Structure formats: C-alpha cells, structure tokens
Amino acid sequence: MSLQQLVAELGGELHGDGQVLVRGIAPLETAGPGDIAFLSHPRYAQQLAASQAACVIVAPAMADAARERGACIVTEAPYVYFAQLTQLWKRRLGSGRPAGIHPSAVVDPSALVHPTASIGPLCVVERGASIGVDTVLASRVTVGEYCSIGARGILHAGVVIGADGFGFALHQGEWIKIEQLGAVRIGDDVEIGANSCIDRGALEDTVIEDGVKIDNLVQIAHNVRIGRHSALAGNAGVAGSARIGEHCTVGGGAVVLGHLTLADNVHISAASTVMRSILQPGQYSGVFPIDDNKSWEKNAATLRQLHKLRERIKSLEQHLQNKDT
Amino acid sequence: MSLQQLVAELGGELHGDGQVLVRGIAPLETAGPGDIAFLSHPRYAQQLAASQAACVIVAPAMADAARERGACIVTEAPYVYFAQLTQLWKRRLGSGRPAGIHPSAVVDPSALVHPTASIGPLCVVERGASIGVDTVLASRVTVGEYCSIGARGILHAGVVIGADGFGFALHQGEWIKIEQLGAVRIGDDVEIGANSCIDRGALEDTVIEDGVKIDNLVQIAHNVRIGRHSALAGNAGVAGSARIGEHCTVGGGAVVLGHLTLADNVHISAASTVMRSILQPGQYSGVFPIDDNKSWEKNAATLRQLHKLRERIKSLEQHLQNKDT
Amino acid sequence: MSLQQLVAELGGELHGDGQVLVRGIAPLETAGPGDIAFLSHPRYAQQLAASQAACVIVAPAMADAARERGACIVTEAPYVYFAQLTQLWKRRLGSGRPAGIHPSAVVDPSALVHPTASIGPLCVVERGASIGVDTVLASRVTVGEYCSIGARGILHAGVVIGADGFGFALHQGEWIKIEQLGAVRIGDDVEIGANSCIDRGALEDTVIEDGVKIDNLVQIAHNVRIGRHSALAGNAGVAGSARIGEHCTVGGGAVVLGHLTLADNVHISAASTVMRSILQPGQYSGVFPIDDNKSWEKNAATLRQLHKLRERIKSLEQHLQNKDT
Known part of the structure; x- marks a missing residue:
C-alpha cells in the first residue's frame, strides 16, 4: 500500500514521496524501512530522529522534526490516526470474522441473531437472546436467555453473559437461592475481553451502556450499571448493584464494592479498592506500595500499630505544650 | 398469580385483598401497582409508604406501617420469603434446565450422570466423573476425570472442575511437573459461578463441602478444603492446601494464601489478603483505603518510611523522658 | 509396583526390602502401609517417625532417621524425586491425553497441529495457528489465528490464547479500536492453567518463553514478554508491554503494571502490586496486613493522615531541637 493510497483513505497531510510502499505498521523504535510508525507523545521525540521507518505519523508540533528525518503524515491526533490505520490494515488483510452462525454453535431457535452478526465456533446463544448488527461472538461465548447485545459488539472467547447473579438469603446458617429473574442488556459498540463475565440481574437488568470496553477476566455482578464509554481493565471486579458513570476508567485488578456510585469521569487506579461512593471526577488510588520484602515486613508490622x-x-504534642505554658 | 395463591404456596400472614393479581417481583422503590416487593431491612422503611407495589412482604415489626399503606404479607424473615418467591416464580416461568445430556456435550461413557441431571450444551464430562441428582451444568462446563459433583448443584457456564493443580518441583532452575493424582469432590447444594476453577488435588482430593456457594472467576487451588455453607465472592482466590471452615465468607477479590486455616465463622472483607491462619470467628480486613491520587501518593510514600x-x-519520647528525669 | 522396580526406573539408594509393593503415593502424615511418601523439608522431620508409609523418600541428611523407621529411598532432591515419581505413576495409570484431534474440536484446515499433539474436546484452533510436538490442549481451549505453541505444552480447559489486546485510542470521549495485528508466541514446556488468557500483541507478538508455568485465571496482556522458567500463580495479572525476566515468580493475585521491567530472579509476593520496574533480584511485597475489622478501620483511617x-x-523534632540549642 502506498503512502498516497493511505492518505487518500485516512486523510492527513503527507510530506515526502507518496509512491513509497508500506508493508507493515511498527513501533517507532523497531520499525524497519518498509514500516509506518507513529509518534503519539513528545516524550518519545528522541526516538524520532533514529527511526528507520518509511513514514512517521506525527502531530503538527512535531512536523518540522519529522520532515527533517524523512516522510511523514501530519495529523491532529496521531494515536487516533494510528488506530484507524490498524483498522484499515485489518480490512485489507481480510481477517475479520464471517457473518453467520458457525455450524458448531448452539443457538436456540427463539434467539434473534442479526444476519450480519458472526457467531463463532462452539458459542451458545440461549432462548430469547438477541445479537445486534455486525456483532461478533468470537468463539466459545455464552449469551444467556433473554440477554441482548447491541450493534457492532465484540465478545471475545469464553465470555459469559447472563449467568446467575450471586444472590442468596441466609436462613439458619444455609444459603437459600434467590433466582435471578433479570437479564443483561448491552448497548452498541461494546467490547468484552476473553473469559469475562456479566451476570444477569436479580429482578431488574444488569446494564452495560454504549461504547463500554471491558478487558479479560473481568467480573460484573448483578444489577450493575456501567455508563457510556467507560473502560475496565483486566481482572477488575464490580460488585452487585454498583453504578459506574460515563467516561470512567477502572484499572486492572481494581475492585468496586457493591451498591456504590461512581460519578462520571472517575478514574480508579489499578489494584485499588473502591469502598465508598466517589462523586467527584478525578483519579483515585489505594495500593500498598511495593518494597523489598524486609522493608515491607517492618512497615506492615508498624502499620498494625499506626x-x-x-x-x-x-x-508528645500535649506534653510539650504543657511544658511551654 | 393471586396473593391468595401465593400465600397458599409459601405461607405468611396476608393482610388485604387476596384476589389481587401479581404480575412481577420488583424492588420496593421501582415496583409498580402489579408488582410484589419486600422490605428486608428497617433502613428502607421510608420507601415503604411511597411504594406503588400491589403488596409488600414485611417482618412483624413493620406490619402496622405496611398495613397502613395497603396489602402486605407478614413473615418472620422477609428476605428468605422473597428468595422462596423467586424460586416459585422461576418454576412458574418454566425456565429451568431440562434433564438429560445435550447432544453437543462430550460425556465419557464411563462417567456417571444421574438421569435427573442436566448437562448443557458443549459441556465436557471426563471418564469416571460423576454428576448427582438434579445437578445442572449450564453450558461449556468441564468436569475432569474422576471428579464428583453432589446433588442439586449448579455449575455455571465456563466452570472448570479438576484441571491440574499448580505443582512443580524446582530443579536446577527449571520446573518439574508434579502430576496431580487427586480429584475434586464437591458436596450437595453447591453453586459455582461462571468461569470459576477448582483444581484437582496433588495426592488427595480437593474438597468442597455441602452448601458452599462460589461466585464467578474464583480460583480454588489444589488440596483446598472449604467447609459447609461457606461463600466466596467474585475474583477471590484460595491458594493450595488452605482450609476454610464452615459458615465462612470471603469477599470479592480477596486472597487466602496457601496452607492456612480459617476457623468456622470467619469473614474476610473484599480485596483483603489472608497471610496467617485465623482461628477466631469474626470479620477481618486489610485494604489500603482509597483516596484522591495526590493524597494517596503522599501517604504511600510516607508509608515506606513508617x-x-x-x-x-x-x-522523641526518650528524649523527653530524659529531660523530665 | 515394587520398590525395586521403582528405583530401577528413577534411581536413588534403596534401603529396606525391594519386594515391598507400593499401591499409592501419599503425604507423610496420612500415608498408609501401602503408600510411598516423601520428606522434602527438615521441618517435617518429626512426622517421619510416626509415618505408616511403606517407604519414605529422603535426603542424605535424613537417611539415618529414615532407616531407623523402615524402608527408604535416599536421594539428593526428594521433592524432585517425588515429582518424577508422580510422572511415572501417571504413565502407569495410562491417564494421559490421546494424540490427535477430538472430533468435536474445531480446527482450521490451515492450522499446523503436530500429529503427536492432543487437541481435546470442543477446542478451537484458528487459521495459521501451530501446535507443537506432544502438546496437550485439554478441553475447550481457544488458540487464535497465527498464534504458536511450542513442544510439550499443556493448556488446561478454557484457556484463551490470542484474544485481542485491550487497545483503544481516546477520541472525543469515545474509544477507537486499535486492531491487534500481532500474535502470541509460546515456547516449549509451557503450562497454562484453566481459563487463563494471553492476548495477542498490538503490532508485535506477545511472547512466553520456554518453561514458563502459568496458573489458573491469569491475565497476560498484549506485548508482554515473560522470560524462561518464570512462574505466575492464580489470578495474577500482567499489564500491557511489561517485561518479566527469567526465573521470576509472581504470587497469586499480584498485579504487574504496564510497560514495567522485572529483572531476572525477581519474586513478587502474592497480592502485591508492582508499580515501578524492579531491576534487582529479590523478594518484593506490598500488601496491607490483615487485622480484625475494628483495628483495621482505625489504622486505615489514620493511614489517610499519615x-x-x-x-x-x-x-516536634524541630521544637525540641530549638529548645535544646
């Protein structure tokens, strides 16, 4: 693919020879002379001069430096441009999932699967479930009864939508099951990582709004609601009935306890535990700092007497104050 | 279903018109005039008066307030009553799993599957495994060789019972596999959430006793024993050879290290790490409190010098003491 | 199997009657008179005298005590000997997985599966993937397109290799997908636990080197590289582009943040979060010590003012210094 073709498809201001052919996309540091690379952050500016890349995608602020080096495409948001380039590349490779239901999948006759959707091998779609336009179930995905997935979703291998929420009433020391009568409703443009689980609601539905992105091995409990364009990284867990606002991020391994509310634009650092509602936007953290084991042991022991x-x-303060007066 | 029929099935003391029909179960706050709701905790008493519900399930202490509002069912344990109501509802909807083996499941001829058990689509039951009366394997569940599941169990989609425990001997810097020769034995009335894993024992069996409830994405390592009616929430992990007593709870994301013992009635808060045996009943916690990122950074840095x-x-204390004497 | 046969196969110095038959392998404490047991650590020496075992595997330092008790096999590394014994036992039981592709597996015709490999029931192997000599995919494993697994690997049930990495560019509050164009390359002698996930790289490959052992429910993000003979315990997570050296261990539930480097021989304790690169070998920890809930609450509250x-x-120090001078 030539630089000229590329710019014709994706836009941007090309400097240099449009006939140059691009054979791959690569990080700035390891790009060879057949690759296109990008510079998303001024922090990596020093890698620019040394890069072997055929062409570098840069922001206007870096245009002069980039042109000095060789061919470049100037665009307001190089990282977004790069994302679009990967999409173009994948379409060219033709490596998308085919529309239709793989013969090994088990799809209930009452399920509504849009003809443009792709139901991969060994998936299970239960009765009354619905799968929207262009949505992909990669392989070995389960969508439980009456759950719905919107358009352009991607559910990676092993995802489980609509298992029973974890609801029990304690009765004389034993757990009495609360049947989970709600479902899961997932909006458009939602991506869910491998082996992640979203439980059905107890009475009402668990809701994942449009544009939410969920990484691998994430647990979303019953009755949770996650607002539009929020993102949750791997191994995160959200307990029952928690409400996460729009444009939030939850870092890897973080835990959000049940019945809490996170306002819009709240960002939880990796491995942090949210134990109270957070109503102000911002970045929040709570992680014990790692240290060599000996130092940690001393500090942890002292912490128990804090x-x-x-x-x-x-x-001590009172003692001194008494002496001074 | 009329209130009269409902009370005929589940008991409780009905106040109000028994002919009223109930069309759904809903939370007190959002219940409409066709719904039945419950009040499990005096904390929510103020929602009672405002509720639109056709009928509210309440404890005797709330009976007067409830009767003032309209129809109610008075029972000692409203939350347990509600649980039983969800079970009745589900039976009425007829949405249980059918007995028998789904044709897409792969069940070894030597496995013992009770005819009342339900083996869902794309499950794998290996040789010598046994599945008890009325037990449900939802879909895409694996039960490894010689593992046994008791009666009335529910294994949600993606569960893996009887993968190899993580056992290796270090030899000149390389890991030599210790073949895992034990199995997994699961008692009656055990529920296991989606994509959770229980490993087979190294020499003896991993044991999950009757009535244990395990949420999604929980890891139970080899040789663990979990006592009757204990419950483990999502993303929790229990390391090898740990023993958890009866009637314990382990919160979401909590970790129990290997070879430890938890007595009966020990409760571990979410995201806490158990690093020593706990022999006294009670609630135990160990979580770094979340804070805005800037405050956390300062406190975490100071913690390293604690x-x-x-x-x-x-x-300082000695200095002052010296001066005073 | 007689002790004589056993020593003929595995070596070691037998003391006692070689004709004695061994019917099982058991822990020292619970071994019966038909079992062989081992003593791997002097800590358990006091169990030795009381053990009912037919034979005990011991190190030279314990040989005299062991001979006093009865039959024993003396070897430099009893735990390694035990590991080899479990392997011998498993071969004798004939309980390995058969070579070949189970008829229920979905294997793309373009995938390269070695004839000695075992592809278990309901696995998915996508186009261009390759599976090496003697490698076992237990059941319900997905290996994504163009990913490769080396020789003698074991992938337990539910493993997902090659789902998309979690890569998005933020554009006006929405997430634009970065197609993940790399693959996953896994070396020889790698074992991966049930329901663990290893994502494909964004541009380059995610790499797991020879001899790495990964437990259940572990998340390995895109572009990660894990060095030879490292081991990661259950529920651990490694974020994007992190590099873990050789002979490292990562404890259960630990989190390694993105773009960090761990040198060779770095050991991370369970439930610890690695927030900075660690370039010196050693043991590192960062866990809030667990305590009864009341004490924890007090200390956690104080921690926020640390x-x-x-x-x-x-x-106080300055005050006293001023007074002293």
Whole structure:
C-alpha cells in the first residue's frame, strides 16, 4: 500500500514521496524501512530522529522534526490516526470474522441473531437472546436467555453473559437461592475481553451502556450499571448493584464494592479498592506500595500499630505544650 | 398469580385483598401497582409508604406501617420469603434446565450422570466423573476425570472442575511437573459461578463441602478444603492446601494464601489478603483505603518510611523522658 | 509396583526390602502401609517417625532417621524425586491425553497441529495457528489465528490464547479500536492453567518463553514478554508491554503494571502490586496486613493522615531541637 493510497483513505497531510510502499505498521523504535510508525507523545521525540521507518505519523508540533528525518503524515491526533490505520490494515488483510452462525454453535431457535452478526465456533446463544448488527461472538461465548447485545459488539472467547447473579438469603446458617429473574442488556459498540463475565440481574437488568470496553477476566455482578464509554481493565471486579458513570476508567485488578456510585469521569487506579461512593471526577488510588520484602515486613508490622502511633504523637504534642505554658 | 395463591404456596400472614393479581417481583422503590416487593431491612422503611407495589412482604415489626399503606404479607424473615418467591416464580416461568445430556456435550461413557441431571450444551464430562441428582451444568462446563459433583448443584457456564493443580518441583532452575493424582469432590447444594476453577488435588482430593456457594472467576487451588455453607465472592482466590471452615465468607477479590486455616465463622472483607491462619470467628480486613491520587501518593510514600517514623517517635519520647528525669 | 522396580526406573539408594509393593503415593502424615511418601523439608522431620508409609523418600541428611523407621529411598532432591515419581505413576495409570484431534474440536484446515499433539474436546484452533510436538490442549481451549505453541505444552480447559489486546485510542470521549495485528508466541514446556488468557500483541507478538508455568485465571496482556522458567500463580495479572525476566515468580493475585521491567530472579509476593520496574533480584511485597475489622478501620483511617503525622513528628523534632540549642 502506498503512502498516497493511505492518505487518500485516512486523510492527513503527507510530506515526502507518496509512491513509497508500506508493508507493515511498527513501533517507532523497531520499525524497519518498509514500516509506518507513529509518534503519539513528545516524550518519545528522541526516538524520532533514529527511526528507520518509511513514514512517521506525527502531530503538527512535531512536523518540522519529522520532515527533517524523512516522510511523514501530519495529523491532529496521531494515536487516533494510528488506530484507524490498524483498522484499515485489518480490512485489507481480510481477517475479520464471517457473518453467520458457525455450524458448531448452539443457538436456540427463539434467539434473534442479526444476519450480519458472526457467531463463532462452539458459542451458545440461549432462548430469547438477541445479537445486534455486525456483532461478533468470537468463539466459545455464552449469551444467556433473554440477554441482548447491541450493534457492532465484540465478545471475545469464553465470555459469559447472563449467568446467575450471586444472590442468596441466609436462613439458619444455609444459603437459600434467590433466582435471578433479570437479564443483561448491552448497548452498541461494546467490547468484552476473553473469559469475562456479566451476570444477569436479580429482578431488574444488569446494564452495560454504549461504547463500554471491558478487558479479560473481568467480573460484573448483578444489577450493575456501567455508563457510556467507560473502560475496565483486566481482572477488575464490580460488585452487585454498583453504578459506574460515563467516561470512567477502572484499572486492572481494581475492585468496586457493591451498591456504590461512581460519578462520571472517575478514574480508579489499578489494584485499588473502591469502598465508598466517589462523586467527584478525578483519579483515585489505594495500593500498598511495593518494597523489598524486609522493608515491607517492618512497615506492615508498624502499620498494625499506626493508630497507637498517632496517640503517641498526640501525647508528645500535649506534653510539650504543657511544658511551654 | 393471586396473593391468595401465593400465600397458599409459601405461607405468611396476608393482610388485604387476596384476589389481587401479581404480575412481577420488583424492588420496593421501582415496583409498580402489579408488582410484589419486600422490605428486608428497617433502613428502607421510608420507601415503604411511597411504594406503588400491589403488596409488600414485611417482618412483624413493620406490619402496622405496611398495613397502613395497603396489602402486605407478614413473615418472620422477609428476605428468605422473597428468595422462596423467586424460586416459585422461576418454576412458574418454566425456565429451568431440562434433564438429560445435550447432544453437543462430550460425556465419557464411563462417567456417571444421574438421569435427573442436566448437562448443557458443549459441556465436557471426563471418564469416571460423576454428576448427582438434579445437578445442572449450564453450558461449556468441564468436569475432569474422576471428579464428583453432589446433588442439586449448579455449575455455571465456563466452570472448570479438576484441571491440574499448580505443582512443580524446582530443579536446577527449571520446573518439574508434579502430576496431580487427586480429584475434586464437591458436596450437595453447591453453586459455582461462571468461569470459576477448582483444581484437582496433588495426592488427595480437593474438597468442597455441602452448601458452599462460589461466585464467578474464583480460583480454588489444589488440596483446598472449604467447609459447609461457606461463600466466596467474585475474583477471590484460595491458594493450595488452605482450609476454610464452615459458615465462612470471603469477599470479592480477596486472597487466602496457601496452607492456612480459617476457623468456622470467619469473614474476610473484599480485596483483603489472608497471610496467617485465623482461628477466631469474626470479620477481618486489610485494604489500603482509597483516596484522591495526590493524597494517596503522599501517604504511600510516607508509608515506606513508617518504621523509621516509629523510631523517631520513640526517640522523641526518650528524649523527653530524659529531660523530665 | 515394587520398590525395586521403582528405583530401577528413577534411581536413588534403596534401603529396606525391594519386594515391598507400593499401591499409592501419599503425604507423610496420612500415608498408609501401602503408600510411598516423601520428606522434602527438615521441618517435617518429626512426622517421619510416626509415618505408616511403606517407604519414605529422603535426603542424605535424613537417611539415618529414615532407616531407623523402615524402608527408604535416599536421594539428593526428594521433592524432585517425588515429582518424577508422580510422572511415572501417571504413565502407569495410562491417564494421559490421546494424540490427535477430538472430533468435536474445531480446527482450521490451515492450522499446523503436530500429529503427536492432543487437541481435546470442543477446542478451537484458528487459521495459521501451530501446535507443537506432544502438546496437550485439554478441553475447550481457544488458540487464535497465527498464534504458536511450542513442544510439550499443556493448556488446561478454557484457556484463551490470542484474544485481542485491550487497545483503544481516546477520541472525543469515545474509544477507537486499535486492531491487534500481532500474535502470541509460546515456547516449549509451557503450562497454562484453566481459563487463563494471553492476548495477542498490538503490532508485535506477545511472547512466553520456554518453561514458563502459568496458573489458573491469569491475565497476560498484549506485548508482554515473560522470560524462561518464570512462574505466575492464580489470578495474577500482567499489564500491557511489561517485561518479566527469567526465573521470576509472581504470587497469586499480584498485579504487574504496564510497560514495567522485572529483572531476572525477581519474586513478587502474592497480592502485591508492582508499580515501578524492579531491576534487582529479590523478594518484593506490598500488601496491607490483615487485622480484625475494628483495628483495621482505625489504622486505615489514620493511614489517610499519615503524611500529616510525619509533619507533626518533624515539627516536634524541630521544637525540641530549638529548645535544646
């Protein structure tokens, strides 16, 4: 594919020879003379001069430096341009999933699967479920009864939509099952990573709004609602009835406890545990800092007396104050 | 279904018109005039008066307030009553799993599957495994060789019972596999959430006792034993040879290290890590409190010097004591 | 199997009657008179005298004590010997997986599956993937397009190799998908636990080197590289582009953030979060110590003011210094 063709498809301002052919996309650092690369952050500017890439996608601020090096495409948002380029590349490779239902999939006759959707090998789609336009179930995905997936969704291998929520009533020391009578409703343009699980609601539905992106091995409990364009990284867990706003991010391994509310634009750092509602946008963290084991042991042991240390400081302060007066 | 029929099936003391028809079960707050709702906790008492529900299930203490509002069913344990109601509802909807083996499942001829059990689509039951009375394998469940599941169990989609435990001997820097020769034995009335894993034992069996409830994406390592009626929430992990007592709860994302013992009635908060045996019943926690990122950074940095801070407090105390004497 | 036959196969110095038959392998503590047991650590020496085992595998240092008790096999590394014994036992039981492709598996005609490999029931092997000599895909494993698995690998049930990495460009509040154009390359002698996921790289490949062992429900993000003979325990997560050296261990539930480097021989304790690169070998930890809930609450509340406590200590010190001078 020539640089000229590429710019004709994706836009951007090309500097250099449009006849140059691009054979691959590569990181700036390892790109060879047949590759196109991108510079998304000024931090990596020093890699620019040294790069062997056939062409570099850059922001206007870097245009002069890039042109000095060789061919470049100037665009307002190089990282978005790069994303679009990967999509173009994949279409060219023809490696999408074919529309239709793989013969090994088990799809209930009452399920509504749009003809443009792709139901991969060994998927299960239960009765009354619906799968929207252009949505892909990669392989070995289960969509439970009466659950619905919107348009242009991607559910990776092993995803389970609509297993029972974890609901029990304690009765004389034993757990009585609360049948989960709700479903899962997933909007448009939602991507869900491999082996992630979204449980059906107890009475009402669990809801994933448009544009939400969920990584692998993420657990979404019953009655949760996740607002538009939020993203949750791998191994994260959201407990029952929590509400996550729009444009939020939840880092890998983070836990959101049940019945809490996260406002829009709240960002939870990886491995942090949300134990109270967060109503102000911002970045929130709560992780024990890692240290060599010996130092950690000392500090962790002291931490178990922290409250007493505070009392000791307080009494030192009072002691001095008494002496001064 | 009329209120009269409902009480005839489930008991409780009905106040109000028994001919009223119930069309759904809903939370107190969102229930419409065709719904039945419940009030499980006095905390929500203020929602009672405002509720549109056709009927509310309440404890005796709330009976007067409930009767003032309209129809109600009075019962000692409203939440348990509600659980039983969801079960009745589900039976009425006829949405259980059919007995028998789905034609797409792969069941070894030597496996013992009770005729009342339901083996869902694309399940794998290996040789010598046994599946008890009325037990349900939802879809895409694997039960490994010689593993046994008791009666009335529910294994949700993607569960893996009896994969090899993670056992290796280190030999000159390389890991030599320890073949896992035990199995998994699961009692009666056990429910296991989607994509959870219970490994087979190294020499003896991994054991899950009667009535245990396990949520999604939970990892139970080899040789673990979990006592009756304990419950583990999503993303929890229990390392090898740990013993969890009866009536314990382990919160979401919590980790129990290997070879530890938890006594009966021990409750571990979500996201906490159990690093020593816990022999007294009670609630235990260990989570770094979440904070805005800037505050967390300051506190986390200071935490790494906590032991030194303690030394400084100690020397301040000694200094003052010396001056005083 | 007689002790004599056993030593003929595995070596070691037999003391006692070689005609004794061994019917099982058991832990030292619970072994009966037909079992062989091992003593891997002097810590358990006191169990030795009381053991009913037909024979005990011991190190030279324990040989005298063991001979006093009865039959024993003396070997430099009893735990490694035990591992080899479990392998011998499994071969004798004939319980390996048969070579070939199970008829229920869905294998693309373009995939290269070695004839000695075992592709279990309901696995999916996509186009261009390759599976090496003697490698086992247990059941319900997905290997995505163009991913490769080396020789003697074991992929347990539900593993997903080559789902898309979690890559998006943020554009006006929405996530634009970055198609993941790399693959996953897995070396020889790699074992991967049930329902674990290894994502394909964005541009280059995700790489798992020879001899790596990965437990259940582990998430390996795109572009990660894990060095030879490293091991990761259950529920661990490694974020994008992290590099883990050789002979490392990552404990259960631990999280390694993206773009970090762990040198060779770095060991991360369970449930710890790696937030910076670690370039020195050693053991590293970062876990909030668990405590009864009340104590934890007090200490956690104080922790949120820790930085201020440090300031108060500082001002106490200055105050005293001023008074002294």
